[in-house]
Amino acid sequence: MDIKQIQDLIRFVAKSGVNEVAIEQNEFKITIKTNQAATYVNATVPTAPHPVAAAPVTETVAHIAAPAVAAADDNSNYVTIKSPMIGTFYRSASPDKPMMVNVGDEINSGTVLCIIEAMKLFNEIEAEISGRIVKILVDNASPVEYDQPLFLVEPK
Incomplete structure (x- = not known):
């Protein structure tokens, strides 16, 4: 070649x-x-x-x-929560801590859903709506892009 x-x-x-x-x-x-x-x-x-x-x-x-x-x-009746930045997606604060949210969990506005690490800074991503987590679209410790869908939420 x-x-x-x-x-x-x-x-x-x-x-x-x-x-x-x-x-x-x-x-x-x-x-x-x-x-x-x-x-x-x-x-x-x-x-x-x-x-x-x-x-x-x-x-x-x-x-x-x-x-x-x-x-x-x-999925048209669900709200998609998207990544506000590029980084690495984590579902818990550390490997020995429990996951912040799971499928089926009820969330409120301000609930911390995940952490996105960008340039050694750990950014907590909070929900802007209340509802129930229907699907988690990203695997733990995976890279994410700006505006990439992270969660599907059924609004209250």
């Missing part, structure tokens, strides 16, 4: 919304990761002297995007 093919692959990964692509050939291995929210794609790319992964991956991404839109419509 020459440098032009690698650059084309990087551009493709950035535009496609795929979070990570790994290609391995004889003595050559490349992994490209982005900072976007994860999109999971299982695609088999035929091994050729110079593989072009664009066609199979693009086709698979299109099939994944459609069900995601349908799932978002089912």
